[in-house]
């Protein structure tokens with residue numbers, strides 16, 4: 001059976017079918033070097049941060065700037081890249097659309113069109129051959145599971161094919177605003193590191209304050225956001241609860257709910273990919289859904305796909321028989 005995008009994600013993109021390949025070659029060396037640098041430099045800072053936090057550099061200014069940057073860029077990914085651009089869970093006014101694309105780009109996870117194409121491909125082939133980052137492609141058993149964890153968490157980023165953007169993201173490629181934001185990706189990458197440095201320098205009125213803010217609210221914050229995001233691909237496809245029926249191994253992992261802004265209610269997400277709220281049960285924290293609700297109240301978004309009792313009953317495990 002041929003799996004089409006429309007069947008699986010609900011399709012924010014028009015599924016223009018055809019025999020288009022799912023991948024189109026490999027990344028060039030220049031981009032591959034960028035991936036290494038933008039993964040390892042923040043990661044090195046995160047490792048260094050543990051001893052450094054004991055009395056070197058970390059100030060309340062750095063903590064506040066790091067939290068603010070984490071909130072902006074993290075929600076740029078969850079609300080923007082993920083729920084809006086990939087899955088079309090709501091419609092947004094143009095200024096908000098552009099702001100979400102920029103905020104997502106500042107998470108240093110690649111330009112929006114590539115991110116969205118990869119993620120739609122993930123849903124189309126979830127946990128099967130063709131999924132760019134499933135942990136289950138190596139089989140079962142301890143060694144295969146260890147390999148699978150590494151591959152799904154970050155290994156896939158180092159040695160990977162390029163997802164066919166024409167097939168998986170034609171709607172974004174036809175959107176001039178998004179193409180512009182996409183083309184300026186290197187600028188947003190610079191801004192995401194320089195903004196906290198400039199703010200830290202001005203607030204403390206010192207070069208030292210700029211340096212520590214760059215380290216904590218730039219590098220360390222990006223590294224933490226990277227690993228939280230990647231955990232959705234790795235941990236949330238390996239362990240956790242599966243109260244809803246999905247065609248893959250996606251699971252709900254409650255300890256990640258706060259840091260991932262509600263994205264770790266991943267079982268519901270794969271059972272109902274276009275739903276704007278992932279934490280649908282009582283007590284399931286989902287700050288991304290809260291913010292979408294707020295945007296709706298402000299009139300910035302409309303046509304939000306909120307969960308309905310009928311839909312939830314239909315996808316609940318045990319209800320299908």
Ligand SMILES: CCCCCCCC/C=C\CCCCCCCC(=O)SCCNC(=O)CCNC(=O)[C@H](O)C(C)(C)COP(=O)(O)OP(=O)(O)OC[C@H]1O[C@@H](n2cnc3c(N)ncnc32)[C@H](O)[C@@H]1OP(=O)(O)O
Nearest residue numbers: 031034035038074108109110185186229232259260261263
């Ligand atoms: C609280 C949050 C919770 C979130 C939960 C999410 C829920 C969803 C669930 C689960 C989904 C998870 C999904 C995870 C995905 C993670 C991905 C990562 O983490 S990536 C990490 C490392 N960072 C990078 O890889 C950036 C590296 N790239 C760069 O910095 C720049 O692109 C750079 C410096 C290499 C080049 O920048 P230039 O502006 O000079 O050049 P230019 O024009 O952009 O690129 C040239 C060509 O290469 C492509 N390209 C650029 N970056 C690419 C990339 N990362 N991958 C593939 N192609 C790339 C471009 O599209 C362009 O191709 P053309 O000419 O348009 O066909």
